[in-house]
Amino acid sequence: MAELNGNACPPGEYPVVVVGSGPGGLQTAYSLRMHGIEAAVLSGDEAAGGMFRRFPLFQRLITWTKIHAPADRGTRPYEWYDWNSLIGQDPSLRALVPEYMDGSSYFPARSEMERGLTEFASRSAIPVRYGCRWESTRMDGETFVVGTPDGEYRSRALVIAVGMTEPWKPNNIPGIELVPHYVETRPLKEYAGKRILVVGKRNSGFEVADALLPWARQIVLASPRPARISVLVHSTAAARARYLQPYEDHVLGGGNIVLDASIERIDRLPGGGYRTQLKGTTRPGDLVLETDEVIAATGFGTPLGDLGELGVKTFYQGRLPAQTAFWESASLPGVYFAGSITQGSIGLKKYGIPSNSAAVHGFRYNAVVLARHIAETRFGVTIPRRAIPPDEIVPFLLAEATRGPELWNQQSYLARVLSLSNGGAVDEGILPLANFVDSAGPDGVAITVETDAEGDIHPAVYIRRGGHVEEHTLASSALLDFTSAEHTAQLTSLQKSFMG
Amino acid sequence: MGSDDIIEVLGGLSLFADLSRPELEEVAHTFEEEWFPGGQRILRQGFTGSGFYVIIDGEATVSTDGKEIAKLSRGDFFGEISLLLGENPTADVSSTGSLHCLVLAGPVLEDFLTAHPPVMYRMLQALARRLRASNKWRS
Numbered sequence: 001m002a003e004l005n006g007n008a009c010p011p012g013e014y015p016v017v018v019v020g021s022g023p024g025g026l027q028t029a030y031s032l033r034m035h036g037i038e039a040a041v042l043s044g045d046e047a048a049g050g051m052f053r054r055f056p057l058f059q060r061l062i063t064w065t066k067i068h069a070p071a072d073r074g075t076r077p078y079e080w081y082d083w084n085s086l087i088g089q090d091p092s093l094r095a096l097v098p099e100y101m102d103g104s105s106y107f108p109a110r111s112e113m114e115r116g117l118t119e120f121a122s123r124s125a126i127p128v129r130y131g132c133r134w135e136s137t138r139m140d141g142e143t144f145v146v147g148t149p150d151g152e153y154r155s156r157a158l159v160i161a162v163g164m165t166e167p168w169k170p171n172n173i174p175g176i177e178l179v180p181h182y183v184e185t186r187p188l189k190e191y192a193g194k195r196i197l198v199v200g201k202r203n204s205g206f207e208v209a210d211a212l213l214p215w216a217r218q219i220v221l222a223s224p225r226p227a228r229i230s231v232l233v234h235s236t237a238a239a240r241a242r243y244l245q246p247y248e249d250h251v252l253g254g255g256n257i258v259l260d261a262s263i264e265r266i267d268r269l270p271g272g273g274y275r276t277q278l279k280g281t282t283r284p285g286d287l288v289l290e291t292d293e294v295i296a297a298t299g300f301g302t303p304l305g306d307l308g309e310l311g312v313k314t315f316y317q318g319r320l321p322a323q324t325a326f327w328e329s330a331s332l333p334g335v336y337f338a339g340s341i342t343q344g345s346i347g348l349k350k351y352g353i354p355s356n357s358a359a360v361h362g363f364r365y366n367a368v369v370l371a372r373h374i375a376e377t378r379f380g381v382t383i384p385r386r387a388i389p390p391d392e393i394v395p396f397l398l399a400e401a402t403r404g405p406e407l408w409n410q411q412s413y414l415a416r417v418l419s420l421s422n423g424g425a426v427d428e429g430i431l432p433l434a435n436f437v438d439s440a441g442p443d444g445v446a447i448t449v450e451t452d453a454e455g456d457i458h459p460a461v462y463i464r465r466g467g468h469v470e471e472h473t474l475a476s477s478a479l480l481d482f483t484s485a486e487h488t489a490q491l492t493s494l495q496k497s498f499m500g
Numbered sequence: 501m502g503s504d505d506i507i508e509v510l511g512g513l514s515l516f517a518d519l520s521r522p523e524l525e526e527v528a529h530t531f532e533e534e535w536f537p538g539g540q541r542i543l544r545q546g547f548t549g550s551g552f553y554v555i556i557d558g559e560a561t562v563s564t565d566g567k568e569i570a571k572l573s574r575g576d577f578f579g580e581i582s583l584l585l586g587e588n589p590t591a592d593v594s595s596t597g598s599l600h601c602l603v604l605a606g607p608v609l610e611d612f613l614t615a616h617p618p619v620m621y622r623m624l625q626a627l628a629r630r631l632r633a634s635n636k637w638r639s
Binding site: 172317348450 | 523607
């Protein structure tokens, strides 16, 4: 790849500069090109793939791709079942990850995922300048100037797609700096027979604990908040079922422990190992743990370089940039985000369930929508919109709610939107729900899929009339089919109100 | 804002004033941190699935049917009435400038309050003050 694209994108002025060649950067650059905008893609790596060149540490993803699925591979409905491939228009660019899976698991191996991404980059021939590290950013009027060892890149629109990839540790635990971060976990056999404290009970904490189960003498997982489990809180952001073996071990009294405790300090012991002082949270009390190893599975931040000095505001303890509904910096217009960083554009987060923007199956659609938004708002590209005859509105919206992969993979976050005028409807495509419900746009109707607090999955319809938005939820369906007579009757009745 | 700063800020809010440091740390991990640009709607009148918000920096306005009825600032909280009653919010809450909040998902508010009675008592006091203010004309 480096040889193939070695001379791609020489320093100079470009309509858009994309930093990063992981799935977020590739999807954005590809989707921009579909609107006639050629971005310069800069990558500090030697090939495409981003974090999947190295992670997950234990070499298998937690996002599935179903080789055998209810929809045909390569179709739009199939995307719902394939959480890992990028979205291409040409058939040769669709569903690439299952093409390289050996079929032994419905979670791709890291190498299978990486292959899917490098194939997308090479087949689409997106010009990427590899080995070209983003070193600095400055403004020249309204132009961003990106400094690299190869020279300067200038653009009025900058897309940062560097992943939430920077190992992060909290700053309030004395001694945390002494222990390795999750990314520094050594080969498993080096932990044979050892007692290990894992700080953190999110996916990286449970992933490392799960991998250590056959090796460790004892594992203690500790963090202040009780573990959140995906099947209980209906979110991929919580600990996934695949990694729950250590938790079951704890619950059944198997000897490994899951603690709700704040870590007060960590000290190295003179003879090797660590002494950690903890204070219980859900069950008060002081604890002291002596372990051979401590691993800080405390998460990641975004390597934003010098963008903070330029005015990009962050939150979540500085780990994510604050963003608009269209993934633009809330404080520095012209800087956009793609990839897992887009989880910083929170959306409605109904019932506390976050978007899937932290994972490929969510953020690939954010990138498609972002590219269209940039094309329309910054380059004046006119994107044709299809008129939907009044008698097709209900079946169209219900089919979208039943089979639209964007709506299923980004529940309560991305919506199918129709604008309404003069008794007719026009398909506005997929848009951020937050944009639709909170911006004073023309009359319209949006449909989403949502999961409520009881885990019930159903469509939600938002009707905007005269700048005021009303929400209506439709019935759920045991077989996830929202095209039934009941749904048709419900939406037809609503259509009478929004079509006047 | 780092981990320590969040705990400092939490400890300074009357809602959490009775909690020990490890409890504050648990609260800091239980709530999510969210940041909104100015003019952003946070609580939406008539929408399902809302949350409970505590303002740690910035200001917000409460409005019903587009008419402003109250202002909120650091230490104030919102979203609890609809969650306690199991109804959709009857007002919009929007940021006036950039707004930094801690957010608890609606479905877990009950468990959170019953697990932290001092917070529940402080919330009750705040609600009593609001009730007294709105009933002043009676006395």
